[in-house]
Amino acid sequence: MTAQIISSIIFIVCLWLIFSEKLNRTIVGFMGAFLMVGLGKLLDIYDETQAIESMDFNTLGLLLGMMILVALLEPTGFFQFLAVWSGRLSRGRPVVLLVLLGTVTTVVSMFLDNVTTVVLIAPVTILICEILGVNPTPYLMAEALLSDTGGVSTLVGDPPNVLIGSAAGFTFNDFLIHSLPIVIVAWFSALLLLCYLFRRELAVRPPNADVVLKLNPRESLDDPKTARKVLIVLVGAIVLLFLEEQLSISPAFVAMGAAAVALVWVRPDIQDTLRRIEWGVLVFFGALFVMVGGLEASGVLGNLVTLLNNLHAIPPVVFGLILLWFSAALSAFVDNVPITIALIPVLLGLEAQGMNVQPLWWALVFGAGFGGNGTIIGSTANIVVASISERTRTPITSKLWNKRGLPVMLATCTVASVLYLLMYPLLSN
Amino acid sequence: MIKDCMKRNVYSVSANDSIRQAAALIVEQHIGLLPVVNEQGMPIGVIRLSDLLSLEMPDFFDLMPDLDFVHDFGAVETTRPSPEDLNRPVTKLMQPILTVDENCGLLRAYALMMKHNLYDLPVVSEQGAFVGIASLVDIAATILATWKTVGPSFP
Numbered sequence: 001m002t003a004q005i006i007s008s009i010i011f012i013v014c015l016w017l018i019f020s021e022k023l024n025r026t027i028v029g030f031m032g033a034f035l036m037v038g039l040g041k042l043l044d045i046y047d048e049t050q051a052i053e054s055m056d057f058n059t060l061g062l063l064l065g066m067m068i069l070v071a072l073l074e075p076t077g078f079f080q081f082l083a084v085w086s087g088r089l090s091r092g093r094p095v096v097l098l099v100l101l102g103t104v105t106t107v108v109s110m111f112l113d114n115v116t117t118v119v120l121i122a123p124v125t126i127l128i129c130e131i132l133g134v135n136p137t138p139y140l141m142a143e144a145l146l147s148d149t150g151g152v153s154t155l156v157g158d159p160p161n162v163l164i165g166s167a168a169g170f171t172f173n174d175f176l177i178h179s180l181p182i183v184i185v186a187w188f189s190a191l192l193l194l195c196y197l198f199r200r201e202l203a204v205r206p207p208n209a210d211v212v213l214k215l216n217p218r219e220s221l222d223d224p225k226t227a228r229k230v231l232i233v234l235v236g237a238i239v240l241l242f243l244e245e246q247l248s249i250s251p252a253f254v255a256m257g258a259a260a261v262a263l264v265w266v267r268p269d270i271q272d273t274l275r276r277i278e279w280g281v282l283v284f285f286g287a288l289f290v291m292v293g294g295l296e297a298s299g300v301l302g303n304l305v306t307l308l309n310n311l312h313a314i315p316p317v318v319f320g321l322i323l324l325w326f327s328a329a330l331s332a333f334v335d336n337v338p339i340t341i342a343l344i345p346v347l348l349g350l351e352a353q354g355m356n357v358q359p360l361w362w363a364l365v366f367g368a369g370f371g372g373n374g375t376i377i378g379s380t381a382n383i384v385v386a387s388i389s390e391r392t393r394t395p396i397t398s399k400l401w402n403k404r405g406l407p408v409m410l411a412t413c414t415v416a417s418v419l420y421l422l423m424y425p426l427l428s429n
Numbered sequence: 430m431i432k433d434c435m436k437r438n439v440y441s442v443s444a445n446d447s448i449r450q451a452a453a454l455i456v457e458q459h460i461g462l463l464p465v466v467n468e469q470g471m472p473i474g475v476i477r478l479s480d481l482l483s484l485e486m487p488d489f490f491d492l493m494p495d496l497d498f499v500h501d502f503g504a505v506e507t508t509r510p511s512p513e514d515l516n517r518p519v520t521k522l523m524q525p526i527l528t529v530d531e532n533c534g535l536l537r538a539y540a541l542m543m544k545h546n547l548y549d550l551p552v553v554s555e556q557g558a559f560v561g562i563a564s565l566v567d568i569a570a571t572i573l574a575t576w577k578t579v580g581p582s583f584p
Binding site: 084122123124126127130131132133206208211212214215216217218219220222388391392393 | 487488489491492493495496497498499500501502503504505508
């Protein structure tokens, strides 16, 4: 009992520190993991070996592998090239520009880290808007909102998906069958809604629209050779992810293998590549795994599941919808990674009790993914876009996000709920 | 010494002057830098061309690593600062000033300018009053002029 109480306190205090942003989340995670293992050793319920076992290599390996690919692609100017190309193709027509930039950001972030994508595409977006003489806000917000929405569709599109995929044993194809159709409808609803919400800004036809035709995408691609190599490896990795089941290989193996091949082929300055890896994210994930492992060892999660088991009276469909909106509401205000990591053991526990949790996993995927659109701090992409815009003459404010982003969150969650009900039999398989 | 090559006929603005006045003085005198001085003539800061032009620079300038592929700046070329911006006091744009004493050696002055990426260096008297400005060209040319004292071959 003492172990349960103390480990719960450690976990709750850490979550509070992470959510209140009083201390950097990676630092909190590090300390929390140390305390959890220390407590476990003191009471003889949890030790180093168990802590290491609780770190999900599938998640960490997949993230690290993809981060290395992004780190190799980043300095080539590929992302800049895509944005410049979109700008040119739009011929300066505002709605077309918004659709193109939104689509490019989404497609790239379905396979690569969407924060990096947004970080590299947002400055070019500001450039295109400034030479056209239009306000960049609608385009920047569309990039963040649409890439967050689109990322929900694939196993590698969003960190919560990597976590859920690993815990529930979902393959890359499972996401394409169950998540992609719903995300496509939600994505188009988000796009239409954005065009409506920003109708006033998008109605102004820039007088010198031709200026974008003088942008040269080829010149914006600094290192086409390396970009081509990394993209070939990336496509190869995606093909292998499709064949994950047939070849019985894990996504982490594919991602790490792709990273190894790309590193050998490109032979970059390895120090520079490693500096671009987001080690803070990886350490944070690892630390959260160790903490959740401690909670599990102390029996807290078992008790929580027994408590939740009384919810059996609620019809499973309703339970799924409640989970979707509950995780969405939480994700709007806090990072969706800790929410997902905290909810995963609960769902695993319910499964152990004999509940069919398949549809619940998907509810969590949609809730955690779409919820982040709601506020300026809801997802890392939102925070990044807002902080880039703060360096311009037209900063995006929290108030503006509530007016434009919150409706997008509500719309995507509503679309997801309706389709969740319609596709419930498929999602239960 | 720097006092031998600096311009003594120099201009400055006071802390109460507006950005508009500072810009007008720079245009009129065709100079690259204006020290901001207090009532005693002591420099308290500096306004450079780049500080003034930052009002007109597009936002993407600081965000983009390179701009080689942008062949036309379009709407940005005709954007002008707002009247409110121009009526603000120079202290809003003023940067910390780096000065040297009039007895400063030329190579030291040149090295400081290289390290701080400066093209003009304000010079102060022993009492700290602003007395002159030496440009990068003034200093470098004076140093190079000494080369003619170097013989044509090894002695």
